[in-house]
Amino acid sequence: MKIHNFEQFEEQITKNQDIFKEEVKDNKKVILICGDSGCVANNSLKLKEKFDLLINQKNLQDRFLVKLTGCFGFCSKGPFVKIMPDNVTYHKVKEQDIFEIFESHLLNNVIVERLLYNKTKDISLIDFYNKQKKIALDGCGVIDPHKIEECFAIKGYTALKRCLSSLTSLQVIEEVSESGLRGRGGGGFPTGKKWLTAYNQQNEKKYVICNADEGDPGAFMDRAILEGNPHSVIEGMIIAGYAIGASKGYVYIRAEYPSAVKKLEKALEDAYEYGLLGQNIMGTNFSFDIEIRLGAGAFVCGEETALIASIEGKRGMPNAKPPYPAIKGLWGKPTIINNVETFANLPFILKEGGVERFKSVGTEKSKGTKVFALAGKVNNIGLVEVPMGTTLRELIYDIGGGIANDKEFKAIQTGGPSGGCLTKEDLDTPIDFDSLLAKGSMMGSGGIIVMDEDNCMIDVAKFYLKFICEESCGKCTPCRIGTTRMLELLEKISDGKGEESDLEELDKLAHYIKKASLCGLGQSAPNPVLSTLDKFKEEYLEHIKEHKCRAKVCKSLIKYHIIPEKCHKCGVCARFCPVYAISGTVGKEPFEIDPEKCIKCGLCMSNCAFKSIEKTTGGENND
Amino acid sequence: MISSKSKEEIYNIIEKRKNMETPLMMILSDIQNKFGYIDLEVQQIVAEALNIPVSEIYGVVTFYSYFSLKPKGKYVISTCFGTACYVKGTQGIIDEFCNKLKIKPGETTEDGLFSIDILRCVGACSLAPVVTVNGKIYPHVKIADVDKIIKEYKDKEVLMNENS
Amino acid sequence: MINIKINNKEYSFEEGLTILEACHKVNIDIPTLCHYKDLVQSGNCRVCLVEVKNNRNYVTACNNKIYEGMEIFTNTLEIIEARKKSLELIISNHSLECLNCSSNQNCELQALTKKLNVTERYHGQKTETTIDDLSGILTRDTSKCILCGRCIEMCKKVQGIGILDFENRGLKTIVAPVANKSFKDVPCTYCGQCTKVCPTGALTVKENIRDLLVALKEGKHVVVQTAPAIRAALGEEFDYPIGTNVEGKMVSALKQIGFSKVYDVNFGADLTIMEEATEFIERYTKKENLPMITSCCPGWINYAENYYPDLLNHLSTCKSPHMMEGAIIKSYYAEINNINKEDIVVVSIMPCSAKKEEKDRNDNDVDIVLTTVELANLIKLFGINFKDLEDEKFDNDLLGDFSGAGVIFGTTGGVMEAALRTAYYSLTNQEYEKISFENVRGSEGIKEASLNINGNEVNVAVVHSLSNASKVLDEIRNGTSKYDFIEVMACPLGCINGAGQPKITSSKLETKEKDNILFNTYKRAKALYDEDKKMNIRQSHNNPQIKELYSKYLQYPHSPKAHELLHTSYSKKDKKII
Numbered sequence A: 001m002k003i004h005n006f007e008q009f010e011e012q013i014t015k016n017q018d019i020f021k022e023e024v025k026d027n028k029k030v031i032l033i034c035g036d037s038g039c040v041a042n043n044s045l046k047l048k049e050k051f052d053l054l055i056n057q058k059n060l061q062d063r064f065l066v067k068l069t070g071c072f073g074f075c076s077k078g079p080f081v082k083i084m085p086d087n088v089t090y091h092k093v094k095e096q097d098i099f100e101i102f103e104s105h106l107l108n109n110v111i112v113e114r115l116l117y118n119k120t121k122d123i124s125l126i127d128f129y130n131k132q133k134k135i136a137l138d139g140c141g142v143i144d145p146h147k148i149e150e151c152f153a154i155k156g157y158t159a160l161k162r163c164l165s166s167l168t169s170l171q172v173i174e175e176v177s178e179s180g181l182r183g184r185g186g187g188g189f190p191t192g193k194k195w196l197t198a199y200n201q202q203n204e205k206k207y208v209i210c211n212a213d214e215g216d217p218g219a220f221m222d223r224a225i226l227e228g229n230p231h232s233v234i235e236g237m238i239i240a241g242y243a244i245g246a247s248k249g250y251v252y253i254r255a256e257y258p259s260a261v262k263k264l265e266k267a268l269e270d271a272y273e274y275g276l277l278g279q280n281i282m283g284t285n286f287s288f289d290i291e292i293r294l295g296a297g298a299f300v301c302g303e304e305t306a307l308i309a310s311i312e313g314k315r316g317m318p319n320a321k322p323p324y325p326a327i328k329g330l331w332g333k334p335t336i337i338n339n340v341e342t343f344a345n346l347p348f349i350l351k352e353g354g355v356e357r358f359k360s361v362g363t364e365k366s367k368g369t370k371v372f373a374l375a376g377k378v379n380n381i382g383l384v385e386v387p388m389g390t391t392l393r394e395l396i397y398d399i400g401g402g403i404a405n406d407k408e409f410k411a412i413q414t415g416g417p418s419g420g421c422l423t424k425e426d427l428d429t430p431i432d433f434d435s436l437l438a439k440g441s442m443m444g445s446g447g448i449i450v451m452d453e454d455n456c457m458i459d460v461a462k463f464y465l466k467f468i469c470e471e472s473c474g475k476c477t478p479c480r481i482g483t484t485r486m487l488e489l490l491e492k493i494s495d496g497k498g499e500e501s502d503l504e505e506l507d508k509l510a511h512y513i514k515k516a517s518l519c520g521l522g523q524s525a526p527n528p529v530l531s532t533l534d535k536f537k538e539e540y541l542e543h544i545k546e547h548k549c550r551a552k553v554c555k556s557l558i559k560y561h562i563i564p565e566k567c568h569k570c571g572v573c574a575r576f577c578p579v580y581a582i583s584g585t586v587g588k589e590p591f592e593i594d595p596e597k598c599i600k601c602g603l604c605m606s607n608c609a610f611k612s613i614e615k616t617t618g619g620e621n622n623d
Numbered sequence B: 001m002i003s004s005k006s007k008e009e010i011y012n013i014i015e016k017r018k019n020m021e022t023p024l025m026m027i028l029s030d031i032q033n034k035f036g037y038i039d040l041e042v043q044q045i046v047a048e049a050l051n052i053p054v055s056e057i058y059g060v061v062t063f064y065s066y067f068s069l070k071p072k073g074k075y076v077i078s079t080c081f082g083t084a085c086y087v088k089g090t091q092g093i094i095d096e097f098c099n100k101l102k103i104k105p106g107e108t109t110e111d112g113l114f115s116i117d118i119l120r121c122v123g124a125c126s127l128a129p130v131v132t133v134n135g136k137i138y139p140h141v142k143i144a145d146v147d148k149i150i151k152e153y154k155d156k157e158v159l160m161n162e163n164s
Numbered sequence C: 001m002i003n004i005k006i007n008n009k010e011y012s013f014e015e016g017l018t019i020l021e022a023c024h025k026v027n028i029d030i031p032t033l034c035h036y037k038d039l040v041q042s043g044n045c046r047v048c049l050v051e052v053k054n055n056r057n058y059v060t061a062c063n064n065k066i067y068e069g070m071e072i073f074t075n076t077l078e079i080i081e082a083r084k085k086s087l088e089l090i091i092s093n094h095s096l097e098c099l100n101c102s103s104n105q106n107c108e109l110q111a112l113t114k115k116l117n118v119t120e121r122y123h124g125q126k127t128e129t130t131i132d133d134l135s136g137i138l139t140r141d142t143s144k145c146i147l148c149g150r151c152i153e154m155c156k157k158v159q160g161i162g163i164l165d166f167e168n169r170g171l172k173t174i175v176a177p178v179a180n181k182s183f184k185d186v187p188c189t190y191c192g193q194c195t196k197v198c199p200t201g202a203l204t205v206k207e208n209i210r211d212l213l214v215a216l217k218e219g220k221h222v223v224v225q226t227a228p229a230i231r232a233a234l235g236e237e238f239d240y241p242i243g244t245n246v247e248g249k250m251v252s253a254l255k256q257i258g259f260s261k262v263y264d265v266n267f268g269a270d271l272t273i274m275e276e277a278t279e280f281i282e283r284y285t286k287k288e289n290l291p292m293i294t295s296c297c298p299g300w301i302n303y304a305e306n307y308y309p310d311l312l313n314h315l316s317t318c319k320s321p322h323m324m325e326g327a328i329i330k331s332y333y334a335e336i337n338n339i340n341k342e343d344i345v346v347v348s349i350m351p352c353s354a355k356k357e358e359k360d361r362n363d364n365d366v367d368i369v370l371t372t373v374e375l376a377n378l379i380k381l382f383g384i385n386f387k388d389l390e391d392e393k394f395d396n397d398l399l400g401d402f403s404g405a406g407v408i409f410g411t412t413g414g415v416m417e418a419a420l421r422t423a424y425y426s427l428t429n430q431e432y433e434k435i436s437f438e439n440v441r442g443s444e445g446i447k448e449a450s451l452n453i454n455g456n457e458v459n460v461a462v463v464h465s466l467s468n469a470s471k472v473l474d475e476i477r478n479g480t481s482k483y484d485f486i487e488v489m490a491c492p493l494g495c496i497n498g499a500g501q502p503k504i505t506s507s508k509l510e511t512k513e514k515d516n517i518l519f520n521t522y523k524r525a526k527a528l529y530d531e532d533k534k535m536n537i538r539q540s541h542n543n544p545q546i547k548e549l550y551s552k553y554l555q556y557p558h559s560p561k562a563h564e565l566l567h568t569s570y571s572k573k574d575k576k577i578i
Helices: A008-015 A018-025 A045-055 A096-108 A148-153 A158-166 A171-178 A191-199 A223-229 A230-244 A258-273 A304-312 A340-351 A354-359 A392-399 A433-438 A457-471 A475-493 A502-516 A520-524 A527-535 A536-545 A571-575 A604-606 B004-017 B026-033 B039-049 B054-063 B083-087 B092-099 B145-162 C020-026 C077-092 C110-117 C150-156 C193-197 C209-215 C234-238 C247-257 C264-286 C298-307 C309-314 C319-336 C354-358 C373-382 C404-410 C414-430 C465-478 C517-520 C521-534 C544-552 C560-566
Strands: A031-035 A064-069 A079-084 A088-091 A208-212 A246-252 A289-295 A335-339 A369-375 A382-389 A409-414 A421-424 A446-452 A559-562 A613-617 B076-078 B114-119 B131-133 B136-138 C002-006 C010-015 C049-052 C072-073 C138-141 C164-167 C174-177 C203-205 C223-227 C261-264 C345-350 C368-371 C444-452 C457-462 C485-489
Touching: A008 A148, A008 A158, A018 A148, A031 A045, A031 A421, A045 A064, A045 A096, A045 A340, A045 C485, A064 A433, A064 C373, A079 A096, A088 A096, A148 A230, A148 A258, A158 A230, A158 A340, A171 A191, A171 A230, A171 A340, A171 A354, A171 C465, A191 A230, A191 A335, A191 C234, A191 C457, A208 A223, A208 A230, A208 A304, A208 A340, A208 C174, A223 A230, A223 A258, A223 C138, A230 A246, A230 A258, A230 A289, A230 A335, A230 A340, A246 A304, A258 A289, A289 B026, A304 A527, A304 C354, A335 A340, A335 B083, A340 A354, A340 C517, A340 C560, A369 A392, A369 B083, A369 B114, A369 C209, A392 A409, A409 A457, A421 A527, A446 B083, A457 B083, A475 A502, A475 A520, A475 C077, A502 A520, A502 A527, A502 A536, A502 C077, A527 A536, A559 C521, B004 B039, B004 B083, B026 B039, B026 B054, B039 B054, B054 C164, B054 C544, B076 B092, B083 B092, B092 B114, B145 C138, B145 C209, C002 C020, C010 C020, C049 C077, C150 C164, C150 C193, C150 C465, C193 C203, C209 C223, C209 C373, C223 C247, C223 C319, C234 C373, C247 C261, C247 C373, C261 C264, C264 C319, C264 C404, C264 C414, C298 C309, C298 C354, C309 C465, C319 C345, C319 C544, C319 C560, C345 C354, C345 C373, C354 C368, C368 C373, C373 C544, C404 C414, C404 C521, C414 C444, C414 C457, C414 C485, C444 C465, C457 C465, C465 C485, C517 C521, C544 C560
Parallel strands: A031 A064, A208 A246, A208 A335, A246 A289, A369 A446, B076 B114, C002 C072, C223 C261, C223 C345, C345 C368, C457 C485
Antiparallel strands: A031 A079, A079 A088, A369 A382, A409 A421, A409 A446, A559 A613, B076 B131, B131 B136, C002 C010, C049 C072, C138 C203, C164 C174, C444 C457
């Protein structure tokens, strides 16, 4: 199976071209189930088991094939079951639906209408997918990541072949520069420029590192790519190695992603077996190895120098730059570090004509697409890939289907703990590196959280800052102590003890921390505070002056209250109260909450069947 | 004291990884996965095998949240605290678990049955808020579900004790 | 050359300098806190911030190199504010118990807060405090630690041990031995070099002044002996320039404090040489347990017992000089003066923290060990105006004479040179003509020399700092060592730079000298070599009172009596931490 020259590689591509058609010839059907961690969490493996069981019982193995794929993207409507070649996709499939699909669709060709999303058989036609464009996610949800042959079927590794057979290292770098590709990890540094620096270093040993330590809470783009089509990342890394003159690559991936690690391991094995990794790739002089290194739960290790320290077996504490890793990186050798999505873009760019195709997507300074994990209070939660320049409005309303539960949109947060919150006024901002930065947020790695009226912006700022305090490596003063002092000021405000001068102090500390911190984590740590201070100052002032939390989140500023007229005197609330703060007589007296005892856990309210309990804040209903 | 069998397993892990450059993180991950914790005695073994000061290994173990110094409870309740889960109210759920089990995140109940972990994002944002117990996933958890989840495992224990 | 602008003024510098180094060269002061040349240049503390044109963020001067066309601003209002903020945050997580701190007025952080006019501004959560004083030698107080990491680098890189490291992360980060254990529960050598580089009072040498005051009060016969390195450094505590020999004033002060006798450990050093040179010649002739390694340095002994227990037979069995002298005081001296041994209290003034631990070994005769810094404090405590003191001489009865060979014990290479002077004489029956052995002098980490003594080729090495020691020890282990005799001192530069000596910090040095801490410390060695040069007697075997001691009491080197009093044994220590 080992590929010894370009011809043999082309043979493989040709041979596997019709692999999907082969599977469904003679009336055979293929059942595709999303095997991404998100859907697995929603029981999708059970669905496969159930199908297999039914098929085996009836001895129909030669007619039906059940396969697990990567992420379909539309996670909130998962798990998905797609029947090929009929191209019918069922959503929110539960274990008990399998029998019906099997009997009705598979055996009798009758579509199960009730499981269609919006009565649409071909799910790719719905709004959610309409405005998307797949480059980095190419193959995700289509191929079985365990089968490299299916990757060949979608022309996997042909960009590598093109590089090795017809481009010099420098030409590869030129094409990457020409494409305008910028780092997808958050910073947006031009990839070609980074590579060129490393290329120019005279050193026997150089390294390529893939940063898969996705630490932004609420983001899972990289994981989904690695689980959906790990070969695109592997191919990208090999190309990078060829371009800069490295013979070894490392994938630094979170140990918390066991499933992605497993799929990556399998993909690496396959690539070695076909000779796409290892000595003399496709018979050329170029050799490249890839090894997996596990991260162990430290957000700061997304920072390049900290990541390197971690691979080197040290505490993941960043080091001062310069020297930059491209000059002095892993074990002191020139090293390029790119993020998963960046690598996944390369096979597209480096195919014949890829540069032009890539450049045609996106805006002037931000080319191509960006993958986002869209989550929070939108209707459609999932993994999306949109052309750069798509507006936030399109993302939230057209793709995301608007705000869930008829609530009012309040803010959209991009860039994770390093980013900021944008408001209604910013909705027409095109998504690209520079526009988001100009608005006080940043692209980040791709986490997008939508917030509604029930989210308190002071609490949101607290959430991110707390995250930073916990994830600060502890090395430099501003980040280690400064962020804690900021958090304490925020806590003071959310406790209703804030003063107006605290806002000034927050602002001062924030600007100091931004400019004085050692690494990117500290330098961006105050962003969530600064952006909320800027866009939601009113809410801060309300907390301070009126002791009011309009979202009714800050515990010190809210009260739970039973509306006597609505109380059914059932006493359920009293039973749920963990601190016995509710008293009353069943059937006789309306129940009452003792505000002194109440710990504001909200259990009474969530358990009241008659919605007789309300939350108040800032002097509303202050009886 | 660790058993000689565990010791052997640790040596096997070290042996397997020893030839890669700077293998410390990989060895620690393997040990964490195998035993669920990395205590001082184990760190001492690794320190000697790799000729690294044990203080340095301890520094590494206490830096990364994935590593733990002590064994965790029989049932590890992991609450996702990614942003998507946060905006949908994870804090209340964590508070409720702590309240009910009378421990703080990162701690284990006295009977060794439960520990509460806070995870940074399990990547199942569409199911937010998410809680997992020993890998079993509970999607869209509400505060009122907390009691039920704890009870599920307490009942399981009772059943197991009766059977044995 | 690189052309840059600092505060709008143009300068040219050679390539490769940091902003800080460049500024120092032209006398521009930039405050630093965590920075320690050659040890820590990590930019942790964010005090040495400067502004650089076209740079979005502030830049740390300590670890950013200058480049052509760079424009640096070191004292804009904004940068002064930023530096202050860094300090304000540091002290918001710092114990402000300065009055109770043994580093009070000897603290780089304290000096800096004064210089930058910083007071307490933020209040809030602090890192949980651990205070470890269980060892009785070194004290660690995390509430005073600023996480500069100097001690970690010192212990790991310079001493090659790695007792200390960072633990936890974020605000919970501390510097500690493994699992925040006490020094007494980990294989620490007590060299105390960590305390020497600590900018605050987070790591200190435990004080024993109270013990001395009690002994004096009880009216005991208190005999004091001062190590050679003391005289070369004590003056710094009284504002004398580094490298001033204040022997006369020191003796005078000790007499005023009320010691019954004031002796010099140099006598003990001469005695050590008599025993050690004899031991060496014996081993060298028999080719037994070679190379022989000196045993004066207790930090080194602890290191050997913990980390190279298989090589303990290479160590000289000689006790260290002050222990020998203590043994003689409690035997010979006691007998002749007719004083009950139990009524004598022997006090050693040492440049060293490990000596405090050495006195607790089972065969000891020294009761109290004070450091140079403690002596200075004692002198101040007694209201003695040190600078105005008349020079006085050590007591000269019985144990008062000493040779130049004893004096140079205080610096790296000194013991070796002293031993060679006597060994040469023993083997050739004549004095070495040039007297001094220049090859073993200097601040180089590993020095070696080859001597032809009477047709015998003797190869010697002198190493200081334990990481250098481990290099020559590994050679012995591998069987590739070419040496016959090795001197090991645990501290870089030897005793002159021991943990009991006054700290030399960059803040005490002139702007242009700030990056030359070791170079400045080595000035102390020069004070000792100068004294040696001036002495009439330069070899231990020519010390008349040593001769008398042997003829009247010990008989001859390595006599049974000498063995009983002056030699010791070593044992393997279990360095396991659990």
